[in-house]
Amino acid sequence: xxxxxxxxxxxxxxxxxxxxxxxxxxxxxxxxxxxxxxVLTLGVILCVAYSTYFERKVIGSMQARVGPNRVGWxxxxxxxxDVIKLLxxxxxxxxxxxxxxxxxxxxxxxxxxxxxxxxxxxxDWYVIADINAGLLYVLALTSVxxxxxxxxxxATNSKYALLGAMRSAAQIVAYEIAMGFALVGVLMAGGxxxxxxxxxxxxxxxSNWFLLPLFPLFVVYWIAGVAETNRAxxxxxxxxxxxxxxxxxxxxxxxxxxxxxxxxxxxVLISTLTAIFFLGGWASPFEGWTILNDFSWTAWLTVGGLHxxxxxxxxxxxxxxxxxxxxxxxxxxxxxxxxxKVFIPVTIVWIGVEGAMxxxxxxxxxGLSG
Amino acid sequence: xxxxxxxFYVFAAVMFSAALGVVFxxxxxxxxxxxxxxxxxxxxxxxxxxxxFLAIVLVLVxxxxxxxxxxxxxxxxxxxxxxxxxxxxxxxxxxxxxxxLMVIELIQVIWLRSRxxxxxxxxxATPEGYSNTEALGAVLYTEHxxxxxxxxxxLLLAIxxxxxxxxxxxxxxxxxxxxAQVAVRAKDRVRxxxxxxxxxx
Numbered sequence: 001x002x003x004x005x006x007x008x009x010x011x012x013x014x015x016x017x018x019x020x021x022x023x024x025x026x027x028x029x030x031x032x033x034x035x036x037x038x039v040l041t042l043g044v045i046l047c048v049a050y051s052t053y054f055e056r057k058v059i060g061s062m063q064a065r066v067g068p069n070r071v072g073w074x075x076x077x078x079x080x081x082d083v084i085k086l087l088x089x090x091x092x093x094x095x096x097x098x099x100x101x102x103x104x105x106x107x108x109x110x111x112x113x114x115x116x117x118x119x120x121x122x123x124d125w126y127v128i129a130d131i132n133a134g135l136l137y138v139l140a141l142t143s144v145x146x147x148x149x150x151x152x153x154x155a156t157n158s159k160y161a162l163l164g165a166m167r168s169a170a171q172i173v174a175y176e177i178a179m180g181f182a183l184v185g186v187l188m189a190g191g192x193x194x195x196x197x198x199x200x201x202x203x204x205x206x207s208n209w210f211l212l213p214l215f216p217l218f219v220v221y222w223i224a225g226v227a228e229t230n231r232a233x234x235x236x237x238x239x240x241x242x243x244x245x246x247x248x249x250x251x252x253x254x255x256x257x258x259x260x261x262x263x264x265x266x267x268v269l270i271s272t273l274t275a276i277f278f279l280g281g282w283a284s285p286f287e288g289w290t291i292l293n294d295f296s297w298t299a300w301l302t303v304g305g306l307h308x309x310x311x312x313x314x315x316x317x318x319x320x321x322x323x324x325x326x327x328x329x330x331x332x333x334x335x336x337x338x339x340x341k342v343f344i345p346v347t348i349v350w351i352g353v354e355g356a357m358x359x360x361x362x363x364x365x366x367g368l369s370g
Numbered sequence: 371x372x373x374x375x376x377x378f379y380v381f382a383a384v385m386f387s388a389a390l391g392v393v394f395x396x397x398x399x400x401x402x403x404x405x406x407x408x409x410x411x412x413x414x415x416x417x418x419x420x421x422x423f424l425a426i427v428l429v430l431v432x433x434x435x436x437x438x439x440x441x442x443x444x445x446x447x448x449x450x451x452x453x454x455x456x457x458x459x460x461x462x463x464x465x466x467x468x469x470x471l472m473v474i475e476l477i478q479v480i481w482l483r484s485r486x487x488x489x490x491x492x493x494x495a496t497p498e499g500y501s502n503t504e505a506l507g508a509v510l511y512t513e514h515x516x517x518x519x520x521x522x523x524x525l526l527l528a529i530x531x532x533x534x535x536x537x538x539x540x541x542x543x544x545x546x547x548x549x550a551q552v553a554v555r556a557k558d559r560v561r562x563x564x565x566x567x568x569x570x571x
Binding site for chain 1: 397399400403406422423426427429430433434435438439441442445446501502503546548
């Protein structure tokens with residue numbers, strides 16, 4: 001590597017490194033952490049920008065259209081055009097609204113969506129805060145996200161917005177319980193609340209993932225995740241056909257863009273979390289397949305890393321769009337019925353099954369007892 | 371240690387002002403949001419005391435679930451501030467009495483602690499590799515297992531009781547019968563009538 005660099009560059013790099021190492025440890029740690037946060041946030045925002053493009057292309061092809069193809073090569077600059085359009089639009093604050101809450105509501109929904117990334121391991125070393133209670137932290141922060149939606153609905157002082165907020169609050173509270181129970185199964189299997197340890201517990205290839213032994217919990221977690229993000233077919237909070245746009249009906253310009261960013265950041269988050277909890281996170285599905293190591297061109301398949309997490313995340317993002325393009329919106333009473341009367345019993349039964357199987361060391365659960 | 375003290379006092383001050391705001395705010399929704407802020411500050415103080423599990427659970431349970439329901443109810447109710455103000459003078463003696471009682475209790479606790487010399491040392495640092503969650507679980511499921519189970523049963527009873535009290539069968543109640551909806555066939559809803567064509571009058 002070094003021989004491709006000119007001398008002055010090497011000298012400059014050494015000089016920078018010397019300065020960096022001369023600082024006190026606290027400052028070094030602070031700088032590294034800030035850099036990690038910056039890189040991760042930028043990555044998430046880029047993911048969000050391109051998932052809007054991905055969504056429009058996927059839904060376009062499912063509906064036999066081409067999707068965006070005007071700005072840039074195959075429409076690849078479309079997300080930036082959209083962002084610039086939203087940034088230069090005027091933000092209108094309704095005159096009878098509660099102004100302070102109206103303005104902070106979008107921030108309240110964006111902050112938890114980004115803050116949750118602090119504990120998510122992207123590969124075996126890139127995690128901003130490797131804390132013991134990571135899973136609890138994820139649960140706590142995702143449950144805080146609902147405030148943005150409720151406050152937006154109330155502060156707008158409009159009946160449509162309030163209706164949307166009410167629907168969203170009831171729905172999120174209902175599905176959070178099923179989500180939490182599904183995660184109880186994951187932490188029983190992983191034997192830890194640390195997300196890195198949960199990924200480690202699934203190492204050893206596809207058969208060691210929690211996907212198969214915890215399949216009902218996986219289905220419940222994924223569907224509850226779709227409901228938590230207020231995406232189709234659970235998007236009654238927005239419900240264009242009956243309440244215009246629900247909680248964000250009066251938001252325009254940057255304020256709307258922040259809500260939009262929060263929704264898509266939450267989708268990326270739920271996709272990544274599902275991959276971490278049930279699909280082995282950054283682990284490779286072919287880990288331990290010795291036959292792949294025999295050829296030099298397939299050996300890389302067995303190595304885990306960020307790219308596997310990214311592929312799994314993209315798969316779930318695709319599923320989000322697939323659901324949106326193919327399912328009609330759920331009726332409100334059906335949503336409540338599914339959440340309370342189907343998902344919660346399923347998760348409770350499966351936690352019982354998992355406990356009993358681990359206790360008697362039966363089948364694939366034998367190793368799960370920890 | 372100085373940095374810790376500064377952080378502690380900053381968070382404590384925000385928590386104290388937010389708590390005052392809960393009481394003095396005129397708008398019930400603002401009160402609820404200030405209470406959320408108070409809980410967050412309390413969670414941060416617990417984090418500083420290295421009680422991570424309790425801090426995160428405080429946010430998860432109180433901020434994520436209880437306060438959402440509070441906000442839900444407060445938004446639906448149209449609280450009459452004037453009527454509430456009239457109530458203040460009636461209940462003021464009782465409120466002041468309760469507040470005094472709590473202040474006396476707090477002073478007693480702090481005074482007793484200071485006599486034992488616990489206060490000056492600040493929060494006790496936990497050893498390396500010590501997991502809060504594990505330590506709590508180990509005690510909760512062994513030593514205090516009966517108390518824990520009894521508390522769980524009492525909570526379950528409260529849930530069942532609350533649902534039973536509100537789920538009364540009143541006349542004219544409209545409910546969805548999903549199995550009936552699914553079992554509907556075309557012939558239940560549409561009747562094909564055969565009749566001769568009528569002549570124009």
